[in-house]
Amino acid sequence: MGLIKHTPMRLQQVSDQDLVKLYIGGDESVIEELLRRHKSKIFTSIYLLVKDQYLAEDIFQDAFIKVINTLRSGRYNEEGKFLPWVMRIAHNLVIDYFRKEKRTPTITSADGTDVLNLIQIHEESAEERMLREQTHTDLRKMIQYLPDEQKEVLIMRHYADLSFKEIAELTDVSINTALGRMRYALSNLRKMMNVKEISISRG
Amino acid sequence: MTKTFTPTNLKKQSKAEAFDQHNQDDQKFYENVKPQLDKLYREPSEETIAKILNYAKKR
Numbered sequence: 135m136g137l138i139k140h141t142p143m144r145l146q147q148v149s150d151q152d153l154v155k156l157y158i159g160g161d162e163s164v165i166e167e168l169l170r171r172h173k174s175k176i177f178t179s180i181y182l183l184v185k186d187q188y189l190a191e192d193i194f195q196d197a198f199i200k201v202i203n204t205l206r207s208g209r210y211n212e213e214g215k216f217l218p219w220v221m222r223i224a225h226n227l228v229i230d231y232f233r234k235e236k237r238t239p240t241i242t243s244a245d246g247t248d249v250l251n252l253i254q255i256h257e258e259s260a261e262e263r264m265l266r267e268q269t270h271t272d273l274r275k276m277i278q279y280l281p282d283e284q285k286e287v288l289i290m291r292h293y294a295d296l297s298f299k300e301i302a303e304l305t306d307v308s309i310n311t312a313l314g315r316m317r318y319a320l321s322n323l324r325k326m327m328n329v330k331e332i333s334i335s336r337g
Numbered sequence: 338m339t340k341t342f343t344p345t346n347l348k349k350q351s352k353a354e355a356f357d358q359h360n361q362d363d364q365k366f367y368e369n370v371k372p373q374l375d376k377l378y379r380e381p382s383e384e385t386i387a388k389i390l391n392y393a394k395k396r
Contacts, residue, residue, distance in 0.1 A: 171381060
C-alpha cells in the first residue's frame, strides 16, 4: 500500500478511506480528523436512540475503541465506507445495551434537560431561551414517540447521513422497507406537529 | 347537443393522486423541519474525545 504523505493543512482534503490507510500505516494523528468529521453524526444518532448523554458518551467511546482495534488488527474491509461501518458498530452496541438492560426504548424522555443549552454563551432573552428549549424538547420527544423502526431510519438518514441502501443493509431490510419507514416517520412527525399546533392555537 | 360521460377510473385516480399529494406534503414538511432537526445535533464531550485519541496513540 502506498502511503499518502500529508501536511496538517491538507488533511481535510484526504478521503476517509485514505485516512484509514494512513492510520493503519502508523499515523495515529489522523483519527482526530476522522473524529472531527463524523463525531456529531455518530454521537447524535446514539444519543437520540438511548436518550441519555452519559450513556451515549460511553457507547460512542466503545464504538471508536472497536474501530481502532479493528483497524489495528487488519480486519477492516476497505470496500466499505467508513461512516456506515462505524454506525453499524454503534448501532450494534446500542442494541446490545437494550438487550443487556432487558428494556426497550421508552416514549418518555429520561432527562428533559439539555446540558449544552446550559453552556450557551451567546446572549438571548429568557423568553427566547424558553422558546428554544421548548422547541428542542418538543421535537426530541416527538422523535421518541415514533415507533422504533421509524425512529431508527429517521436518525440514520438525517443525523448519520446514511443512504437508504446503507440503512437497508444496516437494519437488514429491503431498500423499499427503509424508504417506507422514512415516509411513515415523516408522516407521523407531521401529524404530531399538527396536533400540537392545534392544541396551542386552542390555548 | 352536448355529450356527457362519466369517467370510470375517477376513484382510482383520486386515490393515487391523494397518495402522491401526501408524499409531496411529507417531503415538503421534511424540508421545512430540517433546520429544527439540525438543532438537535449534539457533540460528545472533550473528555471522551481525549480518551479516544489517547487510546488511538497507544500501539
